[in-house]
Amino acid sequence: MGRELMGLKRPTILQIIPELATGGAELSAIEIAAAVVRAGGRAIVLSEGGRMADRLASVGGELVIFPAATKNPMKLLANATAIERIARKENVDLIHARSRAPAWSALIAARRAKLPFVTTYHGIYNEKGRAKRLYNSVMARGDIVIANSRYTADIVKKRYATPEERIRVIYRGVDLDAFDPAVVSAERVKKLRDKWGVADDQRIVLHAARLTKWKGQGDVIAAAARIRDKVRDCVFILAGDAQGRDDYRQGLLDQIASTGLEGIVRLVGHVDDIPAAFSASHIAFVASNEPEAFGRAAAEAQAMACPVISTNIGAPPETVLAPPRVAASDRTGWLVAPGDIDNYESVLLEALSLGDAARAEIGARARRHVMEMFSTFKMQRLTLAVYDELLKTSMQLTFARGN
Incomplete structure (x- = not known):
């Protein structure tokens, strides 16, 4: 992109996830979109949509309807080109992938556009055979890999020899306002x-x-x-x-x-x-x-x-x-x-x-x-800290001051 990131006033974070139907990964995407917006950034989510789309909109996130659920190899390559185009058009500063198939497209797009790439390892995927292992490995290819528990982090290290310095353990957050x-x-x-x-x-x-x-x-x-x-x-x-x-x-x-x-x-x-x-x-x-x-x-x-x-x-x-x-x-x-x-x-x-x-x-x-x-606030703050680390921004501080 060639932009000077040290002085970013409104960082743009693009997350990609297959659907916004239900589940922990989907909820996390929305919670992080809310944190980015609250920190003064712009939050874009590429997804096929779903029942939680209105919730994303309510926190200020922007849904771009996108064929993110496909696992077809040819379509994944086409998606990579489309994501790169969106990233350049919308001045995206960082791409964050939360699921394996769209992560491959996102990784290719991020490398082409020279953008930081973050993954969140949400689940313990089965690895039966070399092909499945390769398919799963994209979730360990982020510049920083977020693991949702220490157990998950140890799995990532063992399977892919991912160095500890590239892994951040950030537990799933619980909305303590709702769960009270x-x-x-x-x-x-x-x-x-x-x-x-x-x-x-x-x-x-x-x-x-x-x-x-x-x-x-x-x-x-x-x-x-x-x-x-x-x-x-x-x-x-x-x-x-x-x-x-x-x-x-x-x-x-x-x-x-x-x-x-x-x-x-x-x-x-x-x-x-x-x-x-x-x-x-x-x-x-x-x-x-x-x-x-x-x-x-x-x-x-x-x-x-x-x-x-x-x-x-x-x-x-x-x-x-x-x-x-x-x-x-x-x-x-x-x-x-x-x-x-x-x-x-x-x-x-x-x-x-x-x-x-x-x-x-x-x-x-x-x-x-x-x-x-395990608060949502802590999960949001630590995730913004990952973005700050890669972008040299201060979203975490801005977010925390608003609490």
């Missing part, structure tokens, strides 16, 4: 409980995740079968979209029926008001049987002062405080081995046996932990 027990009204909680058919004297164990096998819904049902005769005031809510996995959803319904749990385990589909869902719940359960790159549900539940039971693989051991990392008196939840139904049973019984004061104490600690470590 003080702002979730009793009416919102009652509305959800009524919708789910939960009686006033029943406690909820909430599993909030899309319906897919690795999220562990089947294990939750198995654990519910173990405790149903020991804790009679408890219902299990499995909240999440099937996203086309209708056979998997039917399999869960069959499992519920075969174990006689129709009145105890309920599939409720997508839930818009997740803060109220966690507020309505006695315990949150993260039962993933494959590693989570971050594990948003565990952090959001803790922000709502809801104690968490999570499997001990991936990043949740970084987000949920539990022995042996901390003393039992400092716990914010429990960590369990994935698929260990015996362990699930014993921990569920322990968590559900807590008195109100003990549970409230764990919940208060959990919220303080998230406020300190």
